[in-house]
Amino acid sequence: MHSGPFRQRQGGLARRDDARQAESVLRVLTRYPAITATVAVGLVVLGLSLAGQSAAGRWLAILYVSGFIVWTLIGMVRDVLRGHVGLDILAVVAMVATLAVGEYVAALIIVLMLAGGEALEDYAGRRAKRELTALLDRSPRIAHVIVRPREETSDEVRDAAADEVRVGDVLLVRPSEIVPVDGVLLTESGTFDESSLTGESMPVSRAAGEEVLSGAVNGSRAVRIRAVRRSADSQYQQIVALVRDAQESRAPVVRLADRFAIPFTAVSLVIAGAAWGLSGDPARFAEVLVLATPCPLLIAAPVAFLGGLSRAAKAGIIIKGGAVIEQLARVRSAAFDKTGTLTQGRPDLVAVRPAPGFDADDVLALAASAEQYSSHVLADGIRRAAQERGLGVAAATEAREVATNGVTAVIGGRTVVVGKPAYIAALAPDTERTSLEPGQAAAYVAVDGRFAGALVLADDVRPESRDVVEWLAAHGVERIVMLTGDARATGESIAHEVGITDVHAELLPTEKVHLAAQLRPRPVMMVGDGVNDAPVLAAADIGIAMGAKGATAAGDAADAVILKDSLAKVVDAVSIGRHTLRVAYTAIWIGIAISIALMLVATTGLIPAVAGALIQELVDLTTILYALRALTGPASGLRVSESRAPAAAA
Structure with a gap:
């Protein structure tokens, strides 16, 4: 006796199907x-x-x-x-x-x-x-802002547009949802699918305190994160901007x-x-x-x-246009930065060497407080060391970073500067250089115009670096060099480990740009990361940025951005181009x-x-x-x- 309504429903579904088909036909007719x-x-x-x-x-x-x-x-x-x-x-x-x-x-x-x-x-x-448009289609739009955190099951939540989220907001990310902005995980642990960001097909686990990138897909457990960047500054939006550039x-x-x-x-x-x-x-x-x-x-x-651009995006490499693909296919010289490129980019603190009149923990705490406002790879190692030693990190009333030189911050009324020895010596004439073992680097600290000491860090070579250098040399790249601002002993030690014999060390950004312009044969590919590499990446025939850690300036200046933290993607980029x-x-x-x-x-x-x-x-x-x-x-x-x-x- 229910056959009438059933037939009506069937008729309604059929009419909707017919309407959709008619719409599809009309769309095709008007598109062409x-x-x-x-x-x-x-x-x-x-x-x-x-x-x-x-x-x-x-x-x-x-x-x-x-x-x-x-x-x-x-x-x-x-x-x-x-x-x-x-x-x-x-x-x-x-x-x-x-x-x-x-x-x-x-x-x-x-x-x-x-x-x-x-x-x-x-x-x-x-x-x-x-693959390129898939990134644009998945751009995060909605965030669940926790207004009053209570028990994990009864948070008071309001929905907001992703671009309305402010730094410091606590967000709820439900199972299978896209993380709307870059944040720090507050929940004990979480699992995330980062394939759209890095090309890594396997889910990755994050522990409390670790950074979770926007665009990652949450696993089966609801988690809380604290926003550390606004939507426009977050990793996913930067990738979307790169993709849009590549398409256009x-x-x-x-x-x-x-x-x-x-x-x-x-x-x-x-x-x-x-x-x-x-x-x-x-x-x-x-x-x-x-x-x-x-x-x-x-x-x-x-x-x-277009197929090459799409294949590269699927592999975790955003290439900004077909002209870059053609240049990658013809590359004859390659130049590499050292820190964060040939090395892991995760330096560990080896020693704190305070100047007379300063305490080692005080120097480290002040340096870590200033390095909160730096994007340099050494800054992360300094902050991490202070956290491991239980030292408090203070907020600055004023802070600014001088790209390639260092960071200045006013902390508790004291002016703290952390950076290269030459930069610190210009501000503190009593600066003394510290001795370094091969593979080590140092950040120098000045407090109120006085030399306060040096922080010595060591950074391991990436396990794939030597294989990448050997592959390039075996596949028609005639000249491979290292261009680094670090000390010559450090640069030569790392270069020896990865198989590079042509080393240019202790370079300023302008000197890097000049050397890249002089390299022959051409085209020249430059691989680097961080703010200090932006000028030379822009100047090279092909600039490739290791963008997995969010080096915005480098990504903007580069012709291609590697989203996964692996130097092996450089080989993939050249191979796809060819x-x-x-x-x-x-x-x-x-x-x-x-x-x-x-x-x-x-x-x-x-x-x-x-x-x-x-x-x-x-x-x-x-x-x-x-x-x-x-x-x-x-x-x-x-x-x-x-x-x-x-x-x-x-």
């Missing part, structure tokens, strides 16, 4: 208006021909194709004014030729082919950059296609002209040119580069070879103009399918020796 208009005109022309009005159909086709030719010519003029001469001239000549010899159906097919080529490019492009950047595809444009156009016109001259039939000219339309060149390369460029060139050559072969066959009159236009669509599809191979590719072949002890190569 040129295809819609061309198909409509073609159907009208066919209908007029069947009704015995072939003359009217012919004139309709001529008017429509002529309008399309004018529109294409306007676009060509705009391109020429911007200094870009492309391949559209072939398409225009083919359309004019087909109309001139009365092949108006072939002319309509060429228009459909060009419009369809754009649609294929759009579809393949969306398929290729799926103009890939080198146009330049890549342009390298073939003039020769291909010339060869096509010569073949078509020869066919006309030898046969005496002007229709032969049109039959050849319909097979010379430039879609393979215009479409295949952009699809390949594979992508190889696929792009191969796709172009496949399109050219097939088109020329078909043009030569068409000179004999075996391929009518209409058939030739349809065959050319298959050529387009072939080159696009090949270009999508950039989404996948062979592994780099890097074998990281995880068990290698840092000193094994010494």
